[in-house]
Amino acid sequence: MKKILVTGGAGFIGSHLCERLLSEGNEIICIDNFFTGAKSNITHLMGSPYFELVRHDVTMPFFAEVDEIYNLACPASPVHYQHNPIKTVKTSVMGAINMLGLAKRVGAKILQASTSEVYGDPNVHPQPETYWGNVNPIGARACYDEGKRCAETLFTDYQLQNKVKIKIARIFNTYGPRMHENDGRVVSNFIVQALKGKDISIFGDGSHTRSFQYVDDLVEGLILLMKAPDDFTGPVNIGNPEEISINDLAQLILKLTGSKSSIKYGPLPDNDPTRRKPDIQLAKEKLGWQPTIPLETGLKNTIDYFSKIIQI
Numbered sequence: 206m207k208k209i210l211v212t213g214g215a216g217f218i219g220s221h222l223c224e225r226l227l228s229e230g231n232e233i234i235c236i237d238n239f240f241t242g243a244k245s246n247i248t249h250l251m252g253s254p255y256f257e258l259v260r261h262d263v264t265m266p267f268f269a270e271v272d273e274i275y276n277l278a279c280p281a282s283p284v285h286y287q288h289n290p291i292k293t294v295k296t297s298v299m300g301a302i303n304m305l306g307l308a309k310r311v312g313a314k315i316l317q318a319s320t321s322e323v324y325g326d327p328n329v330h331p332q333p334e335t336y337w338g339n340v341n342p343i344g345a346r347a348c349y350d351e352g353k354r355c356a357e358t359l360f361t362d363y364q365l366q367n368k369v370k371i372k373i374a375r376i377f378n379t380y381g382p383r384m385h386e387n388d389g390r391v392v393s394n395f396i397v398q399a400l401k402g403k404d405i406s407i408f409g410d411g412s413h414t415r416s417f418q419y420v421d422d423l424v425e426g427l428i429l430l431m432k433a434p435d436d437f438t439g440p441v442n443i444g445n446p447e448e449i450s451i452n453d454l455a456q457l458i459l460k461l462t463g464s465k466s467s468i469k470y471g472p473l474p475d476n477d478p479t480r481r482k483p484d485i486q487l488a489k490e491k492l493g494w495q496p497t498i499p500l501e502t503g504l505k506n507t508i509d510y511f512s513k514i515i516q517i
Contacts, residue, residue, distance in 0.1 A: 206255075208232045210271045210313075212263050212304060213278035215242030217383045218318070218376075221420050222275060222427060223247060227256055234269055238262040241280045246383050263300035264292075267307060273431060274315040276304045279353075281320070283346065283474070284389030290348035297352030298359070305363045308370070316372040316431050317360050319440060321481060322350045323375060331482040334375065334440050345475055357440060364438060372430050377444025377483045381420030381503060382510035392417065392504070395455055396511050399464035409473035411452035416482045418445035419503035422496040429492040437491050444483035445496045461504055 209226050213219040214235030219242065227233050232255040235247060239260065250256045261267055263278040279296045280286040286293040301317065308315040324332045325340035340350045363369040380392040398405050426443035449457075455468055488494045 206230055206232055207272040208234070208270065210234045210236065210269060210274045210307075212236050212274070212276050212300065213242060213318075215239060215244060215247050215258070216277065217246070217381070217385065218379060218420060218423065219275075219277045220246035220383055221381070221424050222277070223250060223256070225424050225428065227253060231255070233257065234259060234271065236261040236263070236267060237278070241285050241385060241388070263303055264295050266303050269307070270311055271307075271313050274304055274308055274313050275318070275427065275431070276300065276315060277318040279318075279349070281349070283349075284387065285385075286349040287345060293348040294352045297349070297356045301356040301359045305359060305369060309363065309367050314370040314372070314431065314435070315360075316374060316427065317356055318427075319357050319373050319375045320349070320353045321375055321377040321442070321444060321483065322346065323354050323357065324481075325350060326478040327480065330480050331446060331484040332442070333484040334442060334487055370435050371438050372433070373439035373441070374427055374430055375440050375442050375444075375483075376423060377442065377481065378415050378417050379420055379423045380417050381507055383420075384507065386511070386515060391415065391451060391454065392458075392507065393511070395458045396462065396504075396508055397515055399458050399462040399466050400508070400512055400515060402464060402466055404469040405455050405459070405466050406469055406471060407451055407455060408471050408477070409451070410470065411455065411468075412450055413473070413477075413479040414448045414450050414481065415454070416445045416448050417454075417500060417503075418443070418496050419498040419506075422498050426488060426492065426494045429494050433492055441487050441491065442483035442485050443488060443494070444485065446483055446485055447500070448480075448482050449500065457501065458504060458508075461501070461508055
């Protein structure tokens with residue numbers, strides 16, 4: 206049994222990771238400040254004697270004896286991370302420093318949940334890990350993009366200077382049950398709007414593309430990365446290379462929900478990437494990982510979840 210710390214463990218992705226790690230016979234310490242996380246995401250785990258929940262903000266130091274750390278703490282949707290951009294940067298940078306300090310003190314292996322946003326609005330397609338990105342350091346999204354880029358730098362330097370055992374995962378668009386209803390992400394937006402019979406809001410002309418992975422595929426990738434030999438640190442892309450246009454996604458969700466909602470178009474936000482698709486060759490080679498859950502299957506599961514929790 207390993208003792209594993211998951212920061213942001215009550216969030217969308219963190220709660221699924223805690224659930225999976227607990228089911229594999231580990232002891233879990235879940236810390237969260239509940240800015241975007243929710244106790245309802247992990248209530249079903251709290252009866253286990255091997256699951257501990259601590260209200261804590263990673264911008265402050267944390268002390269515990271652990272074997273592994275998954276650092277997931279940070280708001281990940283534009284609505285949430287732009288709400289308090291200074292706090293977002295602090296969460297990524299100071300959170301990384303505090304968790305790396307903990308890993309150094311206790312000899313734990315630590316994984317950083319980075320993001321495809323480090324590639325910005327890419328002019329290389331699909332995006333390999335060798336691509337340095339095209340990020341606006343003073344744009345509306347920079348608090349998140351640059352915070353995560355700095356966290357990657359900190360992780361790399363803690364490994365070089367202090368021999369901390371690190372892993373870096375660059376996570377691409379992920380969806381599934383326990384997404385926040387009002388997080389502004391396209392999948393949750395479209396599903397909630399469709400279920401409520403409201404207009405589907407598309408920003409831009411809908412021709413821009415994204416690649417969507419189901420949360421269970423992501424969790425599998427993160428665990429395989431943590432288990433990989435120590436000399437493979439990443440960064441490694443964890444995402445689905447199957448591209449879909451936003452227009453096609455909207456039509457698929459309308460079909461799956463049986464909704465009669467109309468589509469309404471608005472202006473594309475500044476610095477919003479027009480294309481996003483991971484090159485996952487490295488994950489295939491080093492982790493034996495690739496996504497397995499079809500988009501339609503994952504969307505059905507997500508629609509079932511939202512149909513139970515929203516007021517229609």
